[in-house]
Amino acid sequence: MPHLTDLFRTARLLLRDRHEAEDLIQDTYLEAWKSFHRFELGTNCRAWLFKIMFHRLHHARRRLAKASRVIAIDDPDVHEEPAAETVVAQEISDEDVLNALEKVAVEFREIVLLADVEEFSYKEIAETLRIPLGTVMSRLSRGRKLLRQELAAVARSYGIDPCAKRADAAETA
Amino acid sequence: MSNLSFDSTRCELMRQYLDSYLSNELLVETASEVVRHLESCESCSRDLESRMRVRDALQRAVVNRPVPESVRADVLRSLRESQPRSFMRPSTTRWAIGLASIAFILLSLFAANWTSLRRREQLVASILKLGVSDHIVCAIKGHSYPEVANSPDQIRNKLGVRYGVLLQVVQERLPGFEVLEGHICSIPGSDRKYVHFITHGRGTILSVILTERNGAALPTDKLLLRADSGSLGIYRDHLSGMEIAGFESGQYFAFVVSDLNQKELLQLALGLAPALNETLHTTARLLPPNATTQLAKHG
Numbered sequence: 001m002p003h004l005t006d007l008f009r010t011a012r013l014l015l016r017d018r019h020e021a022e023d024l025i026q027d028t029y030l031e032a033w034k035s036f037h038r039f040e041l042g043t044n045c046r047a048w049l050f051k052i053m054f055h056r057l058h059h060a061r062r063r064l065a066k067a068s069r070v071i072a073i074d075d076p077d078v079h080e081e082p083a084a085e086t087v088v089a090q091e092i093s094d095e096d097v098l099n100a101l102e103k104v105a106v107e108f109r110e111i112v113l114l115a116d117v118e119e120f121s122y123k124e125i126a127e128t129l130r131i132p133l134g135t136v137m138s139r140l141s142r143g144r145k146l147l148r149q150e151l152a153a154v155a156r157s158y159g160i161d162p163c164a165k166r167a168d169a170a171e172t173a
Numbered sequence: 174m175s176n177l178s179f180d181s182t183r184c185e186l187m188r189q190y191l192d193s194y195l196s197n198e199l200l201v202e203t204a205s206e207v208v209r210h211l212e213s214c215e216s217c218s219r220d221l222e223s224r225m226r227v228r229d230a231l232q233r234a235v236v237n238r239p240v241p242e243s244v245r246a247d248v249l250r251s252l253r254e255s256q257p258r259s260f261m262r263p264s265t266t267r268w269a270i271g272l273a274s275i276a277f278i279l280l281s282l283f284a285a286n287w288t289s290l291r292r293r294e295q296l297v298a299s300i301l302k303l304g305v306s307d308h309i310v311c312a313i314k315g316h317s318y319p320e321v322a323n324s325p326d327q328i329r330n331k332l333g334v335r336y337g338v339l340l341q342v343v344q345e346r347l348p349g350f351e352v353l354e355g356h357i358c359s360i361p362g363s364d365r366k367y368v369h370f371i372t373h374g375r376g377t378i379l380s381v382i383l384t385e386r387n388g389a390a391l392p393t394d395k396l397l398l399r400a401d402s403g404s405l406g407i408y409r410d411h412l413s414g415m416e417i418a419g420f421e422s423g424q425y426f427a428f429v430v431s432d433l434n435q436k437e438l439l440q441l442a443l444g445l446a447p448a449l450n451e452t453l454h455t456t457a458r459l460l461p462p463n464a465t466t467q468l469a470k471h472g
Contacts, residue, residue: 005240026251094234116228117235141192
């Protein structure tokens with residue numbers, strides 16, 4: 001089953017529950033073989049599978065929207081803090097990074113994962129999520145900024161002052 | 174770099190580009206504008222570095238998280254056990270699902286192979302782009318070479334013992350080209366260091382560039398050309414208006430970049446690659462291991 005690892009790890013980070021992620025992957029492959037006649041040979045199979053997965057994910061999310069914590073993604077008050085000067089110190093583990101990512105609202109998290117981990121182009125992300133290219137760019141920018149802010153908070157919880165580290169680095173240089 | 178050139182309006186504009194710069198989504202002209210700004214603005218350069226560190230940490234954390242072995246089997250079992258949701262009669266469903274599953278797996282394997290080929294091409298392009306970027310930023314836009322060639326001693330002093338020995342190889346193996354400059358440089362916003370020879374000949378500028386592989390590797394199959402009796406694979410591409418030929422040598426990637434035509438550049442690369450490869454391997458054997466970090470200490 002091609003690309004299962006990529007799909008599963010993305011699903012796992014968006015749904016936070018292994019069994020839900022497995023169900024989503026199962027639905028994705030089931031949908032894929034049912035609609036394989038629509039797949040154009042020569043196009044990107046990986047992007048096509050991600051597109052199916054996100055379609056099913058968003059469909060399920062819409063049904064649960066009322067019960068979920070919804071963040072107004074275009075609410076400027078939430079996002080207009082200045083970007084933190086974040087360093088990823090050695091003290092910050094992979095688990096810390098993933099925990100910080102989980103705190104980023106899912107609408108931003110999914111784009112950060114698609115762009116920075118799966119390395120899809122903006123155009124592929126826009127097609128996968130069925131949103132305009134401009135929305136991809138603005139959500140990615142905000143998602144990355146939110147992640148930097150979360151990591152800065154993690155660094156502070158370890159007693160690391162990101163700004164001080166920056167100043168030290170600048171002096172050393 | 175200097176803070177003296179700090180211009181908050183300019184910085185604000187450039188920082189709007191940083192996300193797209195990081196994703197390699199900017200047009201070449203805009204990317205060059207960003208690079209020029211980063212060269213003179215320490216604050217924005219630090220901001221980009223910070224963003225790159227966060228992205229790298231995220232990639233590492235996600236990829237390092239293991240995917241349980243049982244997931245694949247669980248999903249396959251679930252697929253087999255799935256109840257039909259279609260218009261088909263129950264008696265035909267099992268056969269239909271079985272045949273469709275086989276067809277899907279075969280076709281998706283074909284598609285996966287195609288995707289794998291495409292990703293390999295993208296990988297080659299991204300590695301070759303390292304050389305093109307340094308040639309454009311340092312030699313072409315930065316014009317980091319003198320009109321009259323620096324003396325061999327000056328160049329060797331700039332390169333140090335490990336890379337100074339390569340000067341003779343570059344000079345001898347590029348007929349019709351004169352080495353104007355040799356130094357170790359980097360591109361703003363990146364920690365990567367390049368050993369860079371800038372040469373002039375045939376009415377144009379040609380760069381020979383080395384950079385450490387840092388664990389990355391070019392694919393071992395489907396090489397475009399082979400030099401040195403088949404033991405050295407050379408890749409080529411046309412990127413950002415430049416012809417580039419690249420190969421892997423020990424712990425380095427080596428590139429020959431210019432706006433010459435494809436045939437001319439490949440001939441030069443094929444002539445240079447074996448000697449450069451041999452010298453790099455000899456140097457690696459002769460110099461003690463602690464000297465291998467020399468590239469990282471420069472710049």
